[in-house]
Amino acid sequence: MTLPFPPEHVAQRLLAWYVQQGRDLPWRHTRDSYSIWLSEIMLQQTTVAAAIPYYQRFLERFPTIADLAAAPLDSVIQAWAGLGYYSRARNLHKAAHMVMTEFSGQLPQSLEGLMALPGIGRSTAGAIMALAHNRPAPILDGNVRRVLVRLFAWREDPRSRQADKHLWFWAEELTSREDPHNYTQAIMDLGATVCTPRDPKCKNCPLAELCQALAFGVVQQLPMKRTKAPLPVRREVALLVNTKNSFLVRQRPAEGFLGGLWEFPVGLQGDQAESSPTVETLLTNLGLQGRLSQVGSLLHVYSHFKLDLSVWFVAVEGKTDIEHNHFRWFSVEELSNLPLHGAHRKALELVLQDPDNSQAFQVKH
Numbered sequence: 001m002t003l004p005f006p007p008e009h010v011a012q013r014l015l016a017w018y019v020q021q022g023r024d025l026p027w028r029h030t031r032d033s034y035s036i037w038l039s040e041i042m043l044q045q046t047t048v049a050a051a052i053p054y055y056q057r058f059l060e061r062f063p064t065i066a067d068l069a070a071a072p073l074d075s076v077i078q079a080w081a082g083l084g085y086y087s088r089a090r091n092l093h094k095a096a097h098m099v100m101t102e103f104s105g106q107l108p109q110s111l112e113g114l115m116a117l118p119g120i121g122r123s124t125a126g127a128i129m130a131l132a133h134n135r136p137a138p139i140l141d142g143n144v145r146r147v148l149v150r151l152f153a154w155r156e157d158p159r160s161r162q163a164d165k166h167l168w169f170w171a172e173e174l175t176s177r178e179d180p181h182n183y184t185q186a187i188m189d190l191g192a193t194v195c196t197p198r199d200p201k202c203k204n205c206p207l208a209e210l211c212q213a214l215a216f217g218v219v220q221q222l223p224m225k226r227t228k229a230p231l232p233v234r235r236e237v238a239l240l241v242n243t244k245n246s247f248l249v250r251q252r253p254a255e256g257f258l259g260g261l262w263e264f265p266v267g268l269q270g271d272q273a274e275s276s277p278t279v280e281t282l283l284t285n286l287g288l289q290g291r292l293s294q295v296g297s298l299l300h301v302y303s304h305f306k307l308d309l310s311v312w313f314v315a316v317e318g319k320t321d322i323e324h325n326h327f328r329w330f331s332v333e334e335l336s337n338l339p340l341h342g343a344h345r346k347a348l349e350l351v352l353q354d355p356d357n358s359q360a361f362q363v364k365h
């Protein structure tokens with residue numbers, strides 16, 4: 001593969017631009033590989049603005065890998081609650097254990113060693129190598145992928161195996177050998193602030209003279225869009241079973257979708273269930289009887305489906321013992337500290353804001 005310009009021209013321009021325009025972010029004040037690893041994992045599916053307070057609180061709570069490994073998974077999930085994509089938190093916790101037991105408490109200092117840990121792919125490993133150890137390892141996160149697609153005018157599917165082969169090659173060729181730390185931050189920043197998904201600011205771009213998409217007038221067409229099939233809709237009911245200011249919840253299994261998070265009793269509804277049970281039947285199956293009222297419904301979008309959730313309030317007499325089903329009773333105050341998954345946190349808010357209920361719970365804001 002030949003390059004349309006000398007590769008060092010990219011690093012020279014980016015490094016000069018970064019001195020003037022680079023962002024000041026909390027994880028840029030450290031070379032601690034654990035902090036950098038944490039920031040990279042948080043930023044995989046979260047914006048910088050949303051990640052910053054979580055990053056700071058997480059490090060206050062688990063200042064070292066040893067602290068993270070020693071913490072119960074529940075408290076790690078709780079520190080992550082609201083960020084979504086909880087497999088990231090579970091993998092961090094699992095990887096911290098491996099670091100303590102197999103790597104004497106130190107994150108590996110090689111690409112291969114880092115990639116052996118759960119949740120660390122080639123790009124994250126490259127970022128840790130460059131940012132913590134100033135070693136020239138390429139990265140290819142979403143921002144960098146977009147910059148390279150445009151810089152080299154890649155006009156095919158940007159997620160294909162063929163694209164991967166080319167993009168990783170270019171990423172490797174362009175990475176500065178002299179200053180991989182600043183180069184990596186610079187190319188991340190360029191993607192985040194200049195070569196943005198919509199309306200890239202080519203007039204302010206340090207790579208404009210080299211950019212093939214700009215030269216060919218195809219900036220707006222790249223990266224090539226994939227036609228996405230519409231997300232399937234899953235319809236469920238959530239029963240917010242309440243007595244004496246307490247709600248019934250249970251924890252999902254540690255592994256799998258939304259693993260380790262808490263939720264109210266749920267049931268499938270509509271055409272997705274083989275025979276769609278009524279809300280009354282769901283309640284009976286739980287061994288409960290109570291007064292039912294529908295509070296509303298909400299839509300929650302996950303990466304692979306949309307959840308259409310019908311929210312019901314169920315007033316029962318006394319705390320029926322159904323702990324054999326792993327259910328437990330928690331007060332409204334306790335629920336505020338429990339890692340409920342996102343859709344059910346919204347469901348609880350719906351119930352608490354319902355004029356019929358808000359007085360009864362004396363919700364403290």
Ligand code: SF4
Binds near residue numbers: 195211212213
């Ligand atoms: S010139 Fe425009 S399209 Fe090309 S890299 Fe810069 S911002 Fe992106």
